[in-house]
Amino acid sequence: MKETDALLVVDSVSGVGGLEMGQDEWGVDVVVTASQKALMCPPGLGIVSVSEKAFSVIRRNSSSQRFYWDFDRASNMMKEGETPFTTPVPLVKALVMALQLMHAEDLQLVLKRHRVLFDALRVGCAALGLGDATQASQKSPTVVVSELPASLLGAQFVKSLYENFGTVIAASVGEANAHKIRIKTMGAITYDDIALDLNQIEAVLNTNGRNIEAGMGEKAARAYVRRCGMFDTLGLSSGGRQ
Template structure:
């Protein structure tokens, strides 16, 4: 099955082969060398000088580690929502005893910064949360603007950058992200099962002074202690670390700059192709994601007419809508190792299934529009 979902993504053969190596002892110089390389390369993709905790668990475990390590019972947290994952970060904060003040954002749009500032000014918040790239709606939010407010009001800035680090611009230090979260199976094109948090000095101070620890495995203080000894606090998934290492080396080879440019070109090509096929984009153009594109299912057509047919007839998996968007949109993930050929394949199959289901379009128009973007930018 060809994967064009917003994670997990298809893995490079070098990554797969790296994971076939025999398991090493995790407290050995050879393994510590691989870990050290992973940390160096993670700092590169995060554009940070901060330490990065490597957690065995999916992205949500890293979200939970970030929140549980800095939030105390009764703390106020401003949480910008606007999608399933933005809401999840607020839910985790509430689960750890925070009083969450939501800044509600209409799904498919981005926030008004004045509303965020108003929420901060009216609260006694100690932290603010944002999902940088909201995968459920295909929206990328302005994390830099939130970072500026976080500094001005002395808040810890917790950002879920799970579908942006390694695919879109994430300037962890420059934007002032104190706890910057990502996951392995998205833009990094590594196997699923690892979560990461880049932690600023300010955040380490908050973590060290948090006497009310309610996490054990996910207590970031433990990760800091081990980082100083070039190791992890618990047995890491040795095999996944091999895969991560190979995936990060591929990013370095491509260069982060070229990789981000490739993702931007893929996103623009997908948007232009969708419009050429008489399809409507779900997210507003000015805040459309560069790693996943959400497209409305045309009136009269069902999810099965589009996604079901793509899967059955062409062996291609794209993602459906989540929560209230179930059956209303489908999402093409163009992150990780996706190249023009992969996109052309899904677009051309999409034209066939749409035509078959009675949607009017000019055959070949979608692929041609994507090709035009690539010949201009690629």
């Protein structure tokens, strides 16, 4: 597409900050993301990165009627250190702090942490008897989708997890996804979060007729992280999680 007049626009709302995005190298013209996902900020900021090729199209249409989505006006205001409308100052400061934390950790390590914790949660869920509901060869490291036993509905499982532990995950939408659950693995996620999820999932499964050995999922996840050489990097203790 780079050699054509067409623009490549990518929705990376749950991607940027959690997996590689080489906008310039890949010839992506517009990348859209948001503050509340892998960038680990409060919700409220929409973030758009626009290539020069895309901006040439925007400038050619500068006379068309628009208000909120006037990128040309926004770009000109940014040169003056301002925004077209009232700036959400606390959210911008939160984003700056989040980016500083990510750079301090090192971006490549941030991306590796996402991948390892994503796979650790998948391994742990498999040890608990849950199926991998994502059959694609390329899996996003920012959300795990697992298949529950046929006797359990996703909505029922999500409700039980919240009522017993105050933990919020998501069910999948649609009749074909009635037995699936989704757990995010993006942003300020640590191994402790993964371990807690697995122990709580195990407890809910056991209250619904399963007979799973205590800590089986967490043990499998811990062993996986150790094999990946991330044991010390993620600050894991030598013992099991209580």
